[in-house]
Amino acid sequence: MKKSVKFLMLMLTAVFVFSISSCREKTTGEKIEDGVEEVGEDVEDAVDDAGDEIEDAVDDN
Secondary structure (H helix, E strand, O other), X not given: OHHXXXXXXXXXHHHHHHHHHOOOOOOHHHXXXXXXXXXXXXXXXXXXXXXXXXXXXXXXX
């Protein structure tokens, strides 16, 4: 019984520690990097959409 209680306490402590460490704030560098990645993805999406529109316009003629 004591071993199972110790094991349960160890597991609860581990879960608590991991949950606290995963909720840390992002640094300024990480925020900038995320913003740049988002802008890059948006540009790629816009280029793909424009290419699709051009292909559709050419196919219609």
